[in-house]
Amino acid sequence: MEEEKGLLIVLSGPSGVGKGTVRKAVFSEPDVQFAYSISATSRPMRPGEVDGVDYFFKTREQFERMIERDELLEYTEYVGNYYGTPVDYVQKTLAEGKDVFLEIEVEGAKQVRKKFPEGLFIFLIPPSLQELESRIKLRGTESIHLIENRLSVAKDELKMMGLYDYVVENDQVENAVQKIKAIVTAEHCRRSRVENRFKKILGVE
Ligand SMILES: Nc1nc2c(ncn2[C@@H]2O[C@H](COP(=O)(O)OP(=O)(O)O)[C@@H](O)[C@H]2O)c(=O)[nH]1
Numbered sequence: 308m309e310e311e312k313g314l315l316i317v318l319s320g321p322s323g324v325g326k327g328t329v330r331k332a333v334f335s336e337p338d339v340q341f342a343y344s345i346s347a348t349s350r351p352m353r354p355g356e357v358d359g360v361d362y363f364f365k366t367r368e369q370f371e372r373m374i375e376r377d378e379l380l381e382y383t384e385y386v387g388n389y390y391g392t393p394v395d396y397v398q399k400t401l402a403e404g405k406d407v408f409l410e411i412e413v414e415g416a417k418q419v420r421k422k423f424p425e426g427l428f429i430f431l432i433p434p435s436l437q438e439l440e441s442r443i444k445l446r447g448t449e450s451i452h453l454i455e456n457r458l459s460v461a462k463d464e465l466k467m468m469g470l471y472d473y474v475v476e477n478d479q480v481e482n483a484v485q486k487i488k489a490i491v492t493a494e495h496c497r498r499s500r501v502e503n504r505f506k507k508i509l510g511v512e
């Protein structure tokens with residue numbers, strides 16, 4: 308019998324849309340059983356962050372060694388720092404039958420789509436461009452010049468929406484969380500129905 312495999316769930320979307328915020332809210336739900344894939348990054352640790360919990364913090368040299376050794380499912384350079392998904396954890400956890408959740412930017416998600424076309428790709432969108440701009444400003448980490456740059460990058464990123472299986476509007480964090488949970492549940496049902504149908508047709512269990 309074929310081994311049961313978990314679902315690879317990829318949450319992505321433009322910079323500042325609220326990916327990190329929504330992901331944290333998903334994982335604070337008591338009934339959520341997804342395994343979170345902790346990314347590696349070369350960006351400096353922020354106050355309050357913990358190595359091995361928020362990220363695996365690496366030097367640029369260490370990160371480049373991970374790239375050379377093919378230890379990453381995907382990686383990208385974002386605002387001057389590397390970010391990537393360690394492949395071992397993802398493969399091992401999916402093989403155990405658990406769902407794995409990635410929260411990554413759009414370039415990385417594109418790479419994952421090529422390697423894992425059977426993954427579940429969810430794109431988070433803002434209620435409007437004005438709201439996206441105000442969220443980027445609210446974060447307060449960028450200068451005016453950088454904010455304009457971020458916004459124009461975000462507009463390009465929004466065009467990638469068509470590559471995803473589902474689009475979720477992040478109007479209220481709680482709404483986005485409930486929609487994501489409902490999508491995953493529905494996807495599990497759909498996949499097991501399809502699988503059972505073919506097993507019946509082929510006479511295999
Ligand atoms: N491609 C890719 N992007 C990642 C990964 N981990 C985090 N990101 C994205 O990197 C961006 C920057 O993250 P971070 O430095 O934590 O800052 P934030 O902008 O405050 O969320 C966010 O868009 C994350 O979704 C990863 O493993 N791969």
Ligand SMILES: Nc1ncnc2c1ncn2[C@@H]1O[C@H](COP(=O)(O)OP(=O)(O)O)[C@@H](O)[C@H]1O
Pocket residue numbers: 320321322323324325326327328329442443445446477478479480
């Ligand atoms: N639904 C929402 N309504 C209002 N503000 C939000 C919402 N989701 C996220 N934010 C705020 O928008 C800013 C960007 O969110 P963040 O999670 O850092 O985005 P991303 O990870 O996509 O770059 C943060 O200040 C966050 O508190």
